[in-house]
Structure formats: C-alpha cells, structure tokens
Amino acid sequence: MTGLRVERNGAVAVLTLDRPQAANAIDVTLARALMEAAIRCDEDPGVRCVLLTGSGRFFCAGGDVGSFGDAGERLPALLKEITAYLHAAIARLARMDKPLVTAVNGPAAGAGIGLALLGDIALADPTAHFTLAYTAIGMSPDGGTSWLLPRLIGLRRAQELCLRNTRVGADEAATIGMVTRVTAPDALATESIALAHALVASATSAIGATRRLLLDAQTTPFEAHLDAEARSIATQARTAEGREGIAAYLAKRKPDFPNASIPGAR
Structure with a gap:
C-alpha cells in the first residue's frame, strides 16, 4: 500500500x-x-x-x-x-x-x-x-x-x-x-x-506559462520579469494552442484547445 x-x-x-x-x-x-x-x-x-x-x-x-x-x-x-x-x-x-x-x-x-x-x-x-x-x-x-x-x-x-x-x-x-x-x-x-x-478545456500550455510567471513574480526583479513575460507570450504564439486561440477569436467561435495539438484535428 x-x-x-x-x-x-x-x-x-x-x-x-x-x-x-x-x-x-x-x-x-x-x-x-x-x-x-x-x-x-x-x-x-x-x-x-x-x-x-x-x-x-x-x-x-x-x-x-x-x-x-x-x-x-x-x-x-x-x-x-x-x-x-x-x-x-x-x-x-x-x-x-x-x-x-x-x-x-x-x-x-x-x-x-x-x-x-x-x-x-x-x-x-x-x-x-x-x-x-x-x-x-x-x-x-x-x-x-x-x-x-x-x-x-x-x-x-x-x-x-x-x-x-x-x-x-x-x-x-x-x-x-x-x-x-x-x-x-x-x-x-x-x-x-x-x-x-x-x-x-483551457489552453494547457498558456496555463503552464502563466503558472511559472506567477510563481516567479515575487522573487524576480521587475525589468527581468517584463522580459520573461515578453518571451513567454512570444513563445505561446508559436504553440498550436496559441494559434487556435487567435483563430477562434477571429472566427467568433469557441476554441478547441484539447484537440489543437493533435495533427489533423482541424
């Protein structure tokens, strides 16, 4: 046990x-x-x-x-x-x-x-x-x-x-x-x-990035944290979930994050 x-x-x-x-x-x-x-x-x-x-x-x-x-x-x-x-x-x-x-x-x-x-x-x-x-x-x-x-x-x-x-x-x-x-x-x-x-149903990669930013925020100098935010949001733009989120917003539909990373799902 x-x-x-x-x-x-x-x-x-x-x-x-x-x-x-x-x-x-x-x-x-x-x-x-x-x-x-x-x-x-x-x-x-x-x-x-x-x-x-x-x-x-x-x-x-x-x-x-x-x-x-x-x-x-x-x-x-x-x-x-x-x-x-x-x-x-x-x-x-x-x-x-x-x-x-x-x-x-x-x-x-x-x-x-x-x-x-x-x-x-x-x-x-x-x-x-x-x-x-x-x-x-x-x-x-x-x-x-x-x-x-x-x-x-x-x-x-x-x-x-x-x-x-x-x-x-x-x-x-x-x-x-x-x-x-x-x-x-x-x-x-x-x-x-x-x-x-x-x-x-949320964007897991975005949640992970947000968790890391929040966890580090109290101990990272402000300017360094701004840089971390900039790098993080740019990284999210490269992810399938990031692309799906933007596409869904522009198409005025609900995003399908769980299937966004599966090849051929869309």
Whole structure:
C-alpha cells in the first residue's frame, strides 16, 4: 500500500491521499508515491488537470509523527528522506503545465497545509480547518508552507499562525486568502471535479506559462520579469494552442484547445 490512490476521470488525474486511519499523514512510502505520481502527471499528455484531495475525515495531518517517534536517533535521516520525496513532488506539481486543484476535505496541519495551499484553485469543505503545529512539537515548517503562506496571506498573519499554531477555520481561511473559497456542505467533491474538467478545456500550455510567471513574480526583479513575460507570450504564439486561440477569436467561435495539438484535428 502506497497511501496514495491515483485515478483518471477523463483528462483529470485525481490524486487522493489514502491513509485515513492515520489522518492521511505523510510517511516515506506516501511521499515517494506522491513524487512518482506528480512525475507521471507532468509527463502524460493525456492529463490536462490534476486534482489533489484526501480520503476520510482529514485532508492531511502533515508528517507521520508516529513514525518520527519510532525512528529514534534515525529521525534526522528519516526527515531528510521524506522531504526529499515530498519536496520533489511539490516542485513538480508547482512547475508542471497542467493546473492543480486542491480539494481540502477536512482538517489540514503541517505539510498538509503546504499541499492544500499549492493548488492554483483551492476549495475547502466547511469542516476544514488549518493548524501549522510545527513549533508545537519542536519542529520547523516543511512542504513549502513557510514559502507559500506569507505570499498568500502576508508576513504578519503568517508569523502568528506559524509561531502560535492558531487554528484557522474554513471561512476565515477563505477570507484571508489561504484558500480560494469554501463550498456548500457535501458539495466539495462535485464542485472540485467540475472545476477540474472546466480547466481541462483551457489552453494547457498558456496555463503552464502563466503558472511559472506567477510563481516567479515575487522573487524576480521587475525589468527581468517584463522580459520573461515578453518571451513567454512570444513563445505561446508559436504553440498550436496559441494559434487556435487567435483563430477562434477571429472566427467568433469557441476554441478547441484539447484537440489543437493533435495533427489533423482541424
């Protein structure tokens, strides 16, 4: 058992953290499976959107603290192994061309918050809540949480959440920008897969370029970012999806991005 369920729903790859008996906590096996799945999603041209969610009552409780205790003196080495796989998975999910939707079906803590925040669009069930919890067990953040959180909610709020381990409910998380929005009760699964399929119809190459620009914007000097934008939009003009988008606009029809790259489709 890898602790990760990978399914296809048309052009959507659905990744489900599947250790409900352990609150979907991340151990070495799950971290490795997530990395392998992220690479497959990135490389598979048939996948045009990725949806990440959890099974059972929790989204993800973060690292598997039980395994931390069992590791004894090996704990530093174990943490390096887990983060090697987990961070590779997160980097691939962040940098792939395909959009990422996160469906936060319940409580998230630690690295689970990093996974939740990673979505381009993050939907939350009303029962979801978020607690960093690292310093409560004498640890510091991983899973991209200390990078993503201040960029989404501001440094001041991030400092308090990280240092005091304040619990943030779903509605507050949406208000301060941790998640995109909260769904109606029992509507998360339906709304998230519908959203993923809507994104499937978009121009994947343009989404990938936009994701990269947004990801780099906070750390790239303004003039360098302007150059990156210029190069990116010129590159998009060379793509089949770029040509299809312009042609559809001029013909006053809906673009067919999914088939634009298939020879002979038009």
